[in-house]
Amino acid sequence: MAEDPKFDRIAPKNFREYLRDFRRSLGIYKWVWDNMISAESKKWAKHKFIPLAILAIAIGTSQPFILSKVFDGLVTKNLSLIVAGVVIYSIILYAERWTMYFQQIAREWMLGLNYGSVDKKVTELMFEKSMGQHLQENAVLNVSNIDKGKWKTLDVQAMLLFEGIPSIATLLFVYIGIWIISWVAGSIISVVVFTYIIWSLYLNQKVMQQILPIDKELRSLNRYRYERWEKAERVKVSGRSGDELKYMTDRFNAVIKEDRNFWIWYIRQSRLKGAVRDMGVLCAMLYGIWLVWIGNWSVGLLYPLFAWTGQFKNNLWRVSEVEHQLNWHMPAVKAMIDAVTLPPAIKDRENALNLKEYEHPSIEFRSVSYVYPAGNTEQGLAHIKSNHHALVGINFIIEPGQKVALIGESGAGKSTIMRLLLRYMDPDGGEILVGGVNLRDIELNSWTRYHAYIAQDPKIFDGTIEYNLTYGLSQDEKSRLARADLWQIMQDFRVDFRDFKSRKDKGLDVRVGRGGIELSGGEKQRLMIAAAAIQNPKLLVVDEATSSLDSTIEKQVQDGLAKVLSGRRSAFIVAHRLSTVREICDRFIVLRSPNEVLEGESQIEAQADSFEELYEISSTFRRLANDQGLTI
Ligand SMILES: Nc1ncnc2c1ncn2[C@@H]1O[C@H](COP(=O)(O)OP(=O)(O)O)[C@@H](O)[C@H]1O
Ligand SMILES: [Mg+2]
Structure with a gap:
């Protein structure tokens, strides 16, 4: 239901909720890793990138220690120590270069492979959904959400692999190094880590708490702005440019003030946090200096101590940043997962019947009903809308070769009948029979080949x-x-x-x-008709193909339809405009809105072979014909 996943996100109220969110994020990213990353990419990660990255970091961490021996050699005038130190240092430098080189190549491979496998998986899952699920555009299967989630997924994967893992590995190696040279310095650093991480988590939690509502407002303002840009014509024609500009500017200024205030607070906190961390690092350094002063340490050891504590500082910051980003991106990734993992509503049954190419069965709707669930309505309105009974007790037959027109007022349920026929979704009650076989038992692909469909808005x-x-x-x-x-x-x-x-x-x-x-509207529609004709379908299904066209163009589209329909092809044509179907159809069905149906009546008001007959028996038809100035 979330139009934008962040809208629905509840900011964590306290630390415990924040940690729970964090665990959930990790679970979500694990799902991505398990389900969306190709085996080949995982192989690159597990067998090449991660070991190489760790190797490079291990080598890099040992450098200051080797150099400390060179310094000691200088102080004690020990030439062989200096030579040995420099030689080992050179070898290590060289080895580090090479591991970096391979690591970068592995990174390129993984980036490309991940990109490809995420795209492929999302596309696969999108196409697997049944057509009716795509109609619920505002609900879960929202293309813009999926796109956003996809990019975030790739970002997060890259961040975890290329920043998270190396940073954590560096911290670990450096931490071990410091412990090895001095347990006191190690203890000081442990206290620094603990304070820093707790403090960072606290600040990250505050960001979620404060910034989520601000972010929500900014997004809503953006949507407002885009809509005004897209429909700039209406804004200008209504003379509202000035008002709109002022409204959007005021709204922006209000929210940005709040945003700025929070971030200034955050920056102050971060400075303080950084200062405490630096104090700790300084203490460790001073302790080292003191050790040298009293003669317990060689001067050389100061070098790894300084280098490692420096690295420590930088990577602590990176790890807390990665943690924050993971949490921040999680809702978008989650929305994408929700969308792509939505189970397809329509799936072939086992041993589904294959409709043969030569077959041309009759089609029967028997007591068909359909309810649009409340959740499918516009976002945000779901809680006030209830289920919508769009169809009740629909009965009719399309004989082979028959051209059937479905007539009714706007909102009567014509498109819904057509969607059921095309199997966008299945009926909630009754059944659709194709040659006596339930449509649910027929292989969807063979059914799709059987018909061609011309939608109301041309899909060019x-x-x-x-x-x-x-x-x-x-x-x-x-x-x-x-x-x-x-x-x-x-x-x-x-x-x-x-x-x-x-x-x-x-x-x-x-x-x-x-x-x-x-192309013009009529041209587009004729192109769609020609495309349908080329498929040579047994059944042509048309939804209000002429409703948006003027009468000259309507005539041309009508001629096009008449051409496709010559011969034994069957047709099911939904029309609001009666003139469209009068000449080309030989059977007419009038549908009324379910809320006009009285007790004991059928939603199908009348069926006949001619307009003259319908005019006699159907009041809805009379109303439509009179409204449209049709002479019977
Ligand atoms: N995706 C949907 N979700 C919820 N209600 C819908 C949806 N599509 C149509 N409806 C409702 O079902 C009723 C019938 O719609 P429809 O079949 O499109 O009518 P027609 O094609 O005759 O104009 C309308 O009241 C409409 O608001
Ligand atoms: Mg319609």
Whole structure:
């Protein structure tokens, strides 16, 4: 339900809740690692990157210790110690270079592989959902959430592998090193670590508590702003530019003030935290100096002590930052996981029946009902909306070759019937029978091949006319189609738009732009009809293909439809506009809204073979016909 995952996130009230959130984040990232990262990438990580990184850090950590021997050699004028130290140091430097080199190559491999495997997995899971689930755009399966989650997932993976693991390894090695040279310094550093980590967790928790609501407000303002940008036309036509600008500026200033105040507090706290850490480090250093002063330590040992405590400081900060980022990104990653792991609502039964290509069965709706669950409505309204009974007791038959029109007012449930027929979702009651077999028992792919669908809003891809025309064909079918055939289809369906005509079949290579932006509404719709015709379906399903078109264009689309429907093909055409279906259909069904259905009545108000007959028997039809100025 979360339109934006952070909106629903409850800020942790206390430390315990924060730690619980942290554990949950780790669980979520583990899921990503287990399920979205390819085996090959894991192999690179486990067998190459992580061992190499740890090796490089171990080697790097030993450097100051080797150098301390050189310093001792200098102080005591011991040439062989100096030479040995320098030689070992050079070897170590060289080894470190090489491990770094391999580590970077492994990193490149993993980045590419992770990117690929996360994308592939998300796409796979997206396509696995049934079509009805995609309709609930505002709910879980929200493309923008999934996209955001995907990027965050990649960020987090990179952060954990390339920052988290090396930082923790460095801390560990350096810590051990300090303990080895002096247990007192080691104890001092332990106290520093403990204070620092607790303090960081406390601050990170405060960030979540304070910044989540601020973040929520900023996002909401951003959405508001984008909507105004997108519909700038309306803002300007209404003369609201000035007001809008002021409103958005004021809102921004209010929230940014709060944001700034918090971060200034945070920076002060961090400074204090850093100062305490530095004090601890200084104490360890002073202790070392004192040891040298009283003659318990060689001067050389000061070098690793100073170097290691310095490294310690830097990596402590990085680890606390990684912890914070993990927690902060978690909601977005979680929202993506929720979306992609949503089980598909429609799955083939075992031994599902395969509809053969030559079969052309009748289709029957028997007492079909459907309820839209409340959760599917607009985000935020779910709690006030209840389940919506869109269809009750629907009965009708489409005989093979019959062209059936479904007529009814807007909101009556026409599209819902059509979605059930296309198996976007399954009915809640009753059954849809195809040649006497329940649609649920028929293999979904064979059912999809059986029909072609023309949606209300044309789904044009950014590509050429040819690409859009042949989109529904297999590679084999495409190669069997000659360009001359395609050109013929273009002419038949009048998709030889504008100047394409003069350029003959070159018109097929014309790009239509994103969403077909370079085509008019009628042109887009005709292109979709031609694409459906090319698939040569047994059943053509059309949803209000003409509702947004003017009457001249409607006529052209109608001609296109008439062309596809000549012959034995069956059709199921949903129409609000009666003129669209009058000539091309031979059976008409009138649907009324479920809330107009009285006790004992059927939601299907009437069925007939002609408009004249319907005019006699159906009051809804009479109303529609009169409203549309239709002469019967
Ligand atoms: N995804 C959905 N979630 C919830 N309610 C829906 C959804 N789609 C449609 N409805 C509701 O179901 C009813 C029938 O819608 P629909 O089948 O689209 O009608 P028609 O196509 O006849 O205009 C309407 O009241 C509509 O608000
Ligand atoms: Mg509709």
